[in-house]
Amino acid sequence: MQVGRFGEFRLIDQLARSLSRAGQPRSGASLTSPAPGAENDLIIGIGDDTAVWRGSPLLTIATTDAMVENVHYRPETATWYELGWKAMASNLSDVASMGGTPRYALVALALRPEVEVAQVTEMYAGMEEIAGRFGTQVVGGDIVSSPTACMVSVTVLGQSVSFDDSILLRRSGARVGDQIAVTGTLGGSGAGLAMLLEGKQFDAATTEALRRAHAQPVPRVPEGRALVERGVRAAMDVSDGLVGDLAKVCVASGVGARLHLVAVPVDPMVRSAFPDRWLDMALYGGEDYELLFTAPPEIMGRALQALEVAGLTPATVIGEIVEEPVGKVLLVDEQGRAGVAEKGGWDHFAG
Amino acid sequence: MQVGRFGEFRLIDQLARSLSRAGQPRSGASLTSPAPGAENDLIIGIGDDTAVWRGSPLLTIATTDAMVENVHYRPETATWYELGWKAMASNLSDVASMGGTPRYALVALALRPEVEVAQVTEMYAGMEEIAGRFGTQVVGGDIVSSPTACMVSVTVLGQSVSFDDSILLRRSGARVGDQIAVTGTLGGSGAGLAMLLEGKQFDAATTEALRRAHAQPVPRVPEGRALVERGVRAAMDVSDGLVGDLAKVCVASGVGARLHLVAVPVDPMVRSAFPDRWLDMALYGGEDYELLFTAPPEIMGRALQALEVAGLTPATVIGEIVEEPVGKVLLVDEQGRAGVAEKGGWDHFAG
Numbered sequence: 068m069q070v071g072r073f074g075e076f077r078l079i080d081q082l083a084r085s086l087s088r089a090g091q092p093r094s095g096a097s098l099t100s101p102a103p104g105a106e107n108d109l110i111i112g113i114g115d116d117t118a119v120w121r122g123s124p125l126l127t128i129a130t131t132d133a134m135v136e137n138v139h140y141r142p143e144t145a146t147w148y149e150l151g152w153k154a155m156a157s158n159l160s161d162v163a164s165m166g167g168t169p170r171y172a173l174v175a176l177a178l179r180p181e182v183e184v185a186q187v188t189e190m191y192a193g194m195e196e197i198a199g200r201f202g203t204q205v206v207g208g209d210i211v212s213s214p215t216a217c218m219v220s221v222t223v224l225g226q227s228v229s230f231d232d233s234i235l236l237r238r239s240g241a242r243v244g245d246q247i248a249v250t251g252t253l254g255g256s257g258a259g260l261a262m263l264l265e266g267k268q269f270d271a272a273t274t275e276a277l278r279r280a281h282a283q284p285v286p287r288v289p290e291g292r293a294l295v296e297r298g299v300r301a302a303m304d305v306s307d308g309l310v311g312d313l314a315k316v317c318v319a320s321g322v323g324a325r326l327h328l329v330a331v332p333v334d335p336m337v338r339s340a341f342p343d344r345w346l347d348m349a350l351y352g353g354e355d356y357e358l359l360f361t362a363p364p365e366i367m368g369r370a371l372q373a374l375e376v377a378g379l380t381p382a383t384v385i386g387e388i389v390e391e392p393v394g395k396v397l398l399v400d401e402q403g404r405a406g407v408a409e410k411g412g413w414d415h416f417a418g
Numbered sequence: 419m420q421v422g423r424f425g426e427f428r429l430i431d432q433l434a435r436s437l438s439r440a441g442q443p444r445s446g447a448s449l450t451s452p453a454p455g456a457e458n459d460l461i462i463g464i465g466d467d468t469a470v471w472r473g474s475p476l477l478t479i480a481t482t483d484a485m486v487e488n489v490h491y492r493p494e495t496a497t498w499y500e501l502g503w504k505a506m507a508s509n510l511s512d513v514a515s516m517g518g519t520p521r522y523a524l525v526a527l528a529l530r531p532e533v534e535v536a537q538v539t540e541m542y543a544g545m546e547e548i549a550g551r552f553g554t555q556v557v558g559g560d561i562v563s564s565p566t567a568c569m570v571s572v573t574v575l576g577q578s579v580s581f582d583d584s585i586l587l588r589r590s591g592a593r594v595g596d597q598i599a600v601t602g603t604l605g606g607s608g609a610g611l612a613m614l615l616e617g618k619q620f621d622a623a624t625t626e627a628l629r630r631a632h633a634q635p636v637p638r639v640p641e642g643r644a645l646v647e648r649g650v651r652a653a654m655d656v657s658d659g660l661v662g663d664l665a666k667v668c669v670a671s672g673v674g675a676r677l678h679l680v681a682v683p684v685d686p687m688v689r690s691a692f693p694d695r696w697l698d699m700a701l702y703g704g705e706d707y708e709l710l711f712t713a714p715p716e717i718m719g720r721a722l723q724a725l726e727v728a729g730l731t732p733a734t735v736i737g738e739i740v741e742e743p744v745g746k747v748l749l750v751d752e753q754g755r756a757g758v759a760e761k762g763g764w765d766h767f768a769g
Contacts, residue, residue, distance in 0.1 A: 110477060110583045114670070116515040116654050117481040119586060122474045122577065126461060129557070130468040131573055133526040135564045164467040175484040175526070175571040206480070213486045215566040220526040222482055222573040226473065232461045235470060303467050319465070 070187060071180025075210055078184060082191055083113035086205050108170075109206060118207035120171060126227035126235070128169075130161035133220040144263040147186040149282035150219065151193030157306065158223035159201055160286035160356040164304035166236040166295025169203040169225040169288065176220075177213035190219070193283075201288045228292055233300070236291060236360065240301030241320035245361035245388040248371065250287050250380045252334040253309055255280030257352020258341055273336050280334075284356040290379045294360055297370040302360035308353040310396050310408045313386075316359065318394040325397045325405065326386040350398075350408075361388055421538060422531025426561055429535060433542055434464035437556055459521075460557060469558035471522060477578035477586070479520075481512035484571040495614040498537040500633035501570065502544030508657065509574035510552055511637035511707040515655035517587040517646025520554040520576040520639065527571075528564035544634075545572070552639045579643055584651070587642060587711065591652030592671035596712035596739040599722065601638050601731045603685040604660055606631030608703020609692055624687050631685075635707040641730045645711055648721040653711035659704040661747050661759045664737075667710065669745040676748045676756065677737040701749075701759075712739055 070078055111119040134140055134154050145153070155172065162169040174194065178187065187210075194205060203223065227235060241247075259281025262269070269277070287304070294302065301320065305312050310326070317324050331349050338345045360382075362370060367384065374381055386399070397405040421429055462470040485491055485505050496504070506523065513520040525545065529538065538561075545556060554574065578586060592598075610632025613620070620628070638655070645653065652671065656663050661677070668675050682700050689696045711733075713721060718735065725732055737750070748756040 111586075111588070115589050116512045117479045117518070117576075119480075119516065119578070119583070120478050121583075122476050122478045124473050124475045127471050127473045127478075127575075128468045129470075129522065129524055129573075129575065131524040131526045131558065131571075132560050133528055133562050133569075133571065135528050135562055135569075137565065138563050161467045165470065167468070171480065173480055173482040173573055175482045175573075177484055177486050177569055207482065209483050209571075211484050211486055212489050213567060213569065214488065216564060218484075218486075218528055218564065218569050218571075220482075220484065220560075220569075220571040222480075222524055222526075224478075224480065224575070225468075227470070232470070232472075235462075237462070238466050 068184050069180060070178050070182050070184055071212070073184050078187065079113065079210055085188065086113055086191065109204060112206045113208070118171065118173065120206065123226050125230060126232060128162050128165050128167035128225040128227060129222070130158050131220060131222040132157045132161065133218060135218045136216040145282055147189040148193035151190035152197045152283045154219040154221045155194040156197050156284050156286050156356060158221045159197065159203065159288060160304040160306070162223055162225040163286045163288040163291035164236060164302050164358055166291045167225040167227050168292065169201055169223050171224045172198055172203055172205045173222045174205055174208035174219070176208065176210045177218040178210065179214065179217055180212055182217065201286070228295055234295060236295050236299060236302035238301070238303050238316050238319035241316050241322050241361040241388045242363070243322055243388055243390050244363060245301065246364055246367045246384050247313065247324060247326070247361050247386040247388060248367060248382045248384045249305065249309070249332065249357050249359050250290050250382045251357045252332045253305065253355050253357060254333045254337045254345055254349035254352050256284060256354040257348035258337040258345070261341065261344070261348070269340055273340055276336055277340065281354065284354065286356055287358045287380055290358055290374060293373050293377055293379055294358065294370050297373045298366040299360050299362045299370050301362070302358050305355045305357045305359050306353060308351040309359065310350045312359055313396050314394065316361065317396065321393055323389045323392045323395050323397065324386055325389055325399050327399050329401050330383060330385045332383040419535050420531060421529050421533050421535055422563070424535050429538065430464070430561055436539065437464055437542065460555060463557045464559070469522065469524065471557070474577050476581060477583060479513050479516050479518035479576040479578060480573065481509050482571060482573040483508045483512065484569060486569045487567040496633055498540040499544035502541035503548045503634045505570040505572045506545040507548050507635050507637050507707060509572045510548065510554065510639060511655040511657070513574055513576040514637045514639040514642035515587060515653050515709055517642045517653070518576040518578050519643065520552055520574050522575045523549055523554055523556045524573045525556055525559035525570070527559065527561045528569040529561065530565065530568055531563055533568065552637070579646055585646060587646050587650060587653035589652070589654050589667050589670035592667050592673050592712040592739045594673055594739055594741050595714060596652065597715055597718045597735050598664070598675060598677070598712045598737040598739060599718060599733045599735045600656065600660070600683065600708050600710050601641050601733045602708045603683045604656065604706050604708060605684045605688045605696055605700035605703050607635065607705040608699035609688045609696070612692065612699070620691055624691055627687055628691065632705065635705065637707055638709045638731055641709055641725060644724050644728055644730055645709070645721050648724045649717040650711050650713045650721050652713070653709050656706045656708045656710050657704055659702040660710065661701050663710055664747050665745065667712065668747065672744055674740045674743045674746050674748065675737055676740055676750050678750050680752050681734060681736045683734040
């Protein structure tokens with residue numbers, strides 16, 4: 068049945084019932100150990116005027132991200148499950164990039180009346196799957212009608228690891244002499260998007276891996292926490308593209324960056340699928356949701372080791388923070404030649 | 419300049435600068451006394467991956483509401499300032515209807531590329547004006563492009579007055595024998611909307627008052643707090659219409675309600691402007707953002723007196739909670755004849 072016929076209030080009732088079931092702690096379903104008392108903190112979920120939970124005197128971390136149909140995703144290339152997953156994952160990633168633990172999510176949904184109720188249920192399943200892996204519950208939201216394009220706006224609330232407000236991963240925390248590193252590999256999301264938009268065919272494993280890299284990114288929540296606990300103080304997540312996002316760290320910190328192209332970690336699958344474009348995808352593609360962070364060499368060494376020992380996503384050193392040019396990224400090639408990066412990241416309006 | 423040419427990142431920068439100025443505590447600008455330490459709790463506002471503030475061990479109250487162009491507002495009848503005001507006010511009202519204190523807001527904004535930067539600035543001014551009156555700060559958000567229709571999604575976080583989770587205004591808190599009351603007057607918003615849509619002309623004072631009732635509702639934040647502090651435990655805000663919203667309280671509480679039509683408070687201006695429709699506007703119009711609450715007679719007496727003594731918006735008793743029919747509202751006329759209300763409130767899809 069279409070949501071326009073089903074009605075807003077019935078749809079909210081149905082989702083509330085399925086979410087309150089899903090909100091039960093599932094043993095073993097969480098990749099991270101929940102904060103003490105996490106299971107018992109929710110007082111009111113969906114169904115009243117607001118959600119209510121027991122507060123924490125730790126720092127509250129709050130973020131919101133919106134995705135619009137045919138701007139941030141296309142119905143032809145993304146399933147509803149993938150849409151829900153990604154809308155949630157991008158917010159979880161923001162909390163991860165501060166070194167925090169996500170806890171609660173609110174979802175505002177604008178739906179075309181002809182959307183099927185089953186599609187909305189699928190979307191929530193995608194949201195819950197990735198949220199649940201990190202101990203995060205959908206506790207409230209709003210569903211409204213939108214005549215021409217759907218929109219999903221997710222807000223995630225989390226908490227810090229410490230009461231101390233210096234123990235955060237800030238964009239402004241990069242210092243001259245820091246090494247720059249990134250978790251995982253880059254370019255997979257851009258490659259997946261290109262594959263989908265251009266209708267490219269690869270072997271089944273590559274097709275599946277590239278699609279997942281684009282549509283179901285896994286936010287680096289335990290990695291962010293491990294980094295902040297080991298003394299790292301500067302990070303952001305790679306959402307708009309490595310070069311553009313690194314430039315934002317430089318602007319916020321009043322420093323420059325040298326990025327060694329040969330060091331940028333790119334999945335071999337992306338290189339072989341797009342032999343002419345893999346570097347552009349890694350530098351400018353965006354939406355990889357890896358953590359980009361900086362730290363003095365000694366702390367960096369400990370942090371990289373901590374990721375490895377804990378069996379988390381490993382990270383690679385890709386450059387260093389320098390005094391100049393302030394707010395800019397120098398791309399350094401294998402011969403040591405450096406040039407200022409020209410292309411920016413993805414701008415939602417200019418793009 | 420249009421936002422499509424100006425660019426997303428420049429727009430966020432500009433708003434961040436104007437909001438960080440506006441975020442300074444303005445003496446006398448707040449209608450409510452801020453919570454202890456309110457001015458110093460914000461650690462990171464707009465400009466990093468997330469907002470960060472010092473947590474509170476009180477209960478956290480969280481709500482999100484979305485407004486879509488040509489569904490919830492029309493560019494012909496609402497200024498950008500009014501749109502911002504109302505999008506923020508509806509969320510503040512949800513926090514008020516739990517008896518909480520709003521503190522922080524996040525704003526997700528989807529804009530058509532041809533929207534003017536000055537219009538966005540106006541919208542934020544409207545948001546800040548009403549948020550600032552209640553000590554609430556806009557601390558983060560997201561701005562994205564939307565090709566066909568604008569959308570504003572606001573999330574507001576607040577806190578309870580007590581650590582005790584029984585000291586809240588819940589929809590499920592109504593008990594048989596409770597009196598039912600509502601703050602202020604009803605129908606003003608519906609009358610304002612009818613005036614705007616039908617191009618009706620009244621004297622300047624009426625026109626202005628009806629427009630404000632529709633476009634710039636004032637959420638009952640100090641009233642909600644006064645009620646919960648005086649022992650009231652059941653409330654919601656009138657957003658979809660008195661009868662429909664009262665029915666939701668009845669469903670959540672497993673009770674019925676008798677509503678005395680003659681007691682429903684309606685502004686005389688609404689009666690004289692719409693002599694044939696004022697009662698429908700008061701019963702079904704919605705968006706008045708008054709507080710609808712129930713309490714045993716003794717507590718109700720104290721609560722009404724407390725509102726009066728504090729110089730807050732007064733409230734009127736309009737009915738009582740009964741055993742049957744469960745989940746339904748009986749409308750009682752002057753002769754004591756009762757009928758089950760037939761029309762529901764506003765459903766965003768069905769409407």
